[in-house]
Amino acid sequence: MIDLQLRWHHQFQFAGYYAAAEKGFYREEGLEVRLNAGDPAHQPVQEVLSGRAHYAEGNSEVLYKRLQGKPLIALAAIFQHSPSILLVRKDSGIASVHDLAGKKVMLMNRTEDADLLTMFLNEGIALSQINIIPSSYRIDDLTSGKIDAFNAYSTNEPFYLKQRQIPYSIIAPGNYRVDFYSDILFTSEQELHNHPDRVEKVLRATLKGWRYAMDHPDETIDLLLKKYHVEKTRAHLEFEAAEVRKLIFPNLIEIGHMNPERWQHMADTFVKLGLVKSSAPLDGFIYSAEAKHLPAWVQPALTIAIAVLIAVLSATYYLLRLNRRLIRAEALLRATNTVLAAEIDDRKAIETSLRESEMRYRSLFENMLGGFAYCQMLYQNGQPEDFIFLEVNAAFDSLTGLRDVLGKRVSEVIPGIKASNPEWFAIYGGVVEAGAPEKFETFVKPLNTWFSIAAYSAGSQCFVAVLENITEHKQIQRSYEQMAQIDHLTGLANRRHFTQQAEAELARTLRYGVPLSLLMLDLDNFKQINDTHGHPTGDRVLQTFSDLCLSCLRQVDLIGRIGGEEFAILLPETAIMEAVDVAERLRRMIAEAPVHLEHDQEALRFTVSIGVTGVATVSASNIHIDALLQKADQALYQAKAEGRNRVFAEVSAWQNRMLC
Structure with missing residues (x-):
C-alpha cells in the first residue's frame, strides 16, 4: 500500500488524485494508493521525511526544506501559478500593495507565504511597515473589520465573500512580478533510489488523473460530494474548479511542467528573504524520467556486457577487414547516419526554438502589467454587434474588476455597454476589417472607470485589446483643470x-x-x-x-x-x-x-x-x-x-x- 499525503481536507484542489484513484489509473500501473487528508498535525513534508507517507503534495516549503538539506525530490508542479492572494474589502480604500503600509495583515508563515513576502520585497515595502498577524484561517476576521487584509487562496475564500455579497479586491503577487509554483507532487530521495519504476508509475497515473479531472469537472464534483463527503456546496466546488483551471492552464501548458530556471528563481528569492543562506544549483531536486536510478546489480552486469561487446566488436572488425564489400557498406551506412543525425539535430533545434518562443509568450502574457483580452467579433447584418472573450490575463481581471468572462459576450459581462460605449464596436470592427491598430481613451460608465485601450487585429475576425486603467490620471487632470479655474x-x-x-x-x-x-x-x-x-x-x-x-x-x-x-x-x-x-x-x-x-x-x-x-x-x-x-x-x-x-x-x- 502506497500512502499519498494531501495538504489539507478533501476538496477540488486535489481533484487529480481522486480521479486517478477512482478511474483506476493507479491500479492500471499495478499500484494501490491511499489518499490521506491533511490537517495541522499531518503536514506533507514531515509525513514524507518521517516515512509515514511515500508521496505528498506541498507548496514552496518543499523547495525551502530541500535548500536546508532535506532529501526531497519534486516530481511535478500541478499549479503553474500560486493561488496565494491577499483579500481586502472594497470599502477599505486599499487598492494596491502600497496601501497596506501600517495596516493589519494576516499571514501564515515565512515559508508558506514566501510569494506574498516577495511581493512586499519587490515593491520596496519593509515588513516592519506592516502589522503582521498570524493567520486565524477565519474569513470572518476580514468581514468584521478585525483585520485589513486576509491571506487566502484564489480558489476558495473569494467564494464566501461573493456568497455574502461583500464587495472585495484581490492583491495578487502575480501582478507584482512574483510567480511561484504551487501544489507540487514530491517524494523522497530514498523512494526514488529504491523504487525508480514505482516513482515513474505514480507520476504517470497522477498526471493522467489530473487531465481527466480537468476534462470532467462535474463528474469529479459528484465524486467529492458522494464518496468523500466534502462539506462545501456544489456551487462552491464549481467555483473552485474554475479557479483551479486558471492556475493549471491545461490547454496551454503540459500538466506538471517544471522549468529549472523558475525553480532557481524561487530559490534565489528565499535567499533575498533571509530564509536560507545560499541557493546553490538544484542538482537532483527536479525529477527527470531520463535520469532513473539503476538497481545495484545493474553496474556489474553492464560491465560484463561491455566486455563481451568489445570482444564481439573486435572479432567483427577483424572480419570486416577481410571483406572490402562490407567495408564499403559500412562507409555508406555511416554517411547515411550522419545525414540522419544532422536532420535530427535540426528538428531538435526547431522544437527547442518553438518551446522557448512559447515560454517567452506565456511569461509575457502572465506577467504583463496591462490587461490583455483576446476576443472574437460577432456580426449581425454585416455590422459589428458584439464580441466574445476567448482569453484574458490576471491583470485584466484586476484592472476591470470583472470575473469569469471566458466564453461570454461583452454585453453579458457589462450590461448596458452597447448604450454607454457604442464606439467600441465600430473601433474593434474597423481593426478586424482593416488590420490597422487603434489606440483610444474611453470612459466605461457601467464600471465607472476610464481606460486607455490599444487594439490590434488577430486574424479570423479576432482582435487583441491591451488596456490600462487611467481613472486616477483623469481625476488628477480634472482636478488640475478645476484648480486653474x-x-x-x-x-x-x-x-x-x-x-x-x-x-x-x-x-x-x-x-x-x-x-x-x-x-x-x-x-x-x-x-x-x-x-x-x-x-x-x-x-x-x-x-x-x-x-x-x-x-x-x-x-x-x-x-x-x-x-x-x-x-x-x-x-x-x-x-x-x-x-x-x-x-x-x-x-x-x-x-x-x-x-x-x-x-x-x-x-x-x-x-x-x-x-x-x-x-x-x-x-x-x-x-x-x-x-x-x-x-x-x-x-x-x-x-x-x-x-x-x-x-x-x-x-x-x-x-x-x-x-x-
Whole structure:
C-alpha cells in the first residue's frame, strides 16, 4: 500500500488524485494508493521525511526544506501559478500593495507565504511597515473589520465573500512580478533510489488523473460530494474548479511542467528573504524520467556486457577487414547516419526554438502589467454587434474588476455597454476589417472607470485589446483643470475663468438682444481689517462675503474674484434697474452680517461698495467684456468716492445717480 499525503481536507484542489484513484489509473500501473487528508498535525513534508507517507503534495516549503538539506525530490508542479492572494474589502480604500503600509495583515508563515513576502520585497515595502498577524484561517476576521487584509487562496475564500455579497479586491503577487509554483507532487530521495519504476508509475497515473479531472469537472464534483463527503456546496466546488483551471492552464501548458530556471528563481528569492543562506544549483531536486536510478546489480552486469561487446566488436572488425564489400557498406551506412543525425539535430533545434518562443509568450502574457483580452467579433447584418472573450490575463481581471468572462459576450459581462460605449464596436470592427491598430481613451460608465485601450487585429475576425486603467490620471487632470479655474480661498471663479464665462454670456446677450448687467464690488477698508485683526480674519471675511453673495444670486448668475478684495457679478437677462435692486439688497445683507472672532471678541462687521453698469440691445461690434468691466469699475470708483457702503449705477441714456 502506497500512502499519498494531501495538504489539507478533501476538496477540488486535489481533484487529480481522486480521479486517478477512482478511474483506476493507479491500479492500471499495478499500484494501490491511499489518499490521506491533511490537517495541522499531518503536514506533507514531515509525513514524507518521517516515512509515514511515500508521496505528498506541498507548496514552496518543499523547495525551502530541500535548500536546508532535506532529501526531497519534486516530481511535478500541478499549479503553474500560486493561488496565494491577499483579500481586502472594497470599502477599505486599499487598492494596491502600497496601501497596506501600517495596516493589519494576516499571514501564515515565512515559508508558506514566501510569494506574498516577495511581493512586499519587490515593491520596496519593509515588513516592519506592516502589522503582521498570524493567520486565524477565519474569513470572518476580514468581514468584521478585525483585520485589513486576509491571506487566502484564489480558489476558495473569494467564494464566501461573493456568497455574502461583500464587495472585495484581490492583491495578487502575480501582478507584482512574483510567480511561484504551487501544489507540487514530491517524494523522497530514498523512494526514488529504491523504487525508480514505482516513482515513474505514480507520476504517470497522477498526471493522467489530473487531465481527466480537468476534462470532467462535474463528474469529479459528484465524486467529492458522494464518496468523500466534502462539506462545501456544489456551487462552491464549481467555483473552485474554475479557479483551479486558471492556475493549471491545461490547454496551454503540459500538466506538471517544471522549468529549472523558475525553480532557481524561487530559490534565489528565499535567499533575498533571509530564509536560507545560499541557493546553490538544484542538482537532483527536479525529477527527470531520463535520469532513473539503476538497481545495484545493474553496474556489474553492464560491465560484463561491455566486455563481451568489445570482444564481439573486435572479432567483427577483424572480419570486416577481410571483406572490402562490407567495408564499403559500412562507409555508406555511416554517411547515411550522419545525414540522419544532422536532420535530427535540426528538428531538435526547431522544437527547442518553438518551446522557448512559447515560454517567452506565456511569461509575457502572465506577467504583463496591462490587461490583455483576446476576443472574437460577432456580426449581425454585416455590422459589428458584439464580441466574445476567448482569453484574458490576471491583470485584466484586476484592472476591470470583472470575473469569469471566458466564453461570454461583452454585453453579458457589462450590461448596458452597447448604450454607454457604442464606439467600441465600430473601433474593434474597423481593426478586424482593416488590420490597422487603434489606440483610444474611453470612459466605461457601467464600471465607472476610464481606460486607455490599444487594439490590434488577430486574424479570423479576432482582435487583441491591451488596456490600462487611467481613472486616477483623469481625476488628477480634472482636478488640475478645476484648480486653474477656481479661486482656492473663496471657491469662486478666478479672474481668467470669470472673464471666459462672461465673454460667452455677453455674446449670447448680443445675439438674442436681451438685457445684461454687471456689478463690480469692493470690500471697504479691507486693508485695515487685515492690519487690525490679522490675515486669517481677513480670509474669513472674504469667505463670509462669498457665501452671502452665493445665497443671494440665481443659479444662472456668474460671480468671480477679480483680485484681492475685488469681485464681479454678471446678471444675465437683467435690466440695470433690476440689477440696482439686487446690488442694494446684497449691500444691506453684507452690512448686517457679523463675522465672529476668536477669544469671545466682539463680532466684526464690514461693508461693500458696488458699481453697476449694463447693456441693452446693442451690436457686438461696439462692446466687449473688458469695456463692460471698465465701466463697472468706474461706477465702483464713484461709489467709493461718495463715502463707501454705496451702490452707484451708471445708466445708459439716463443721468448717473447715487443710490444708498
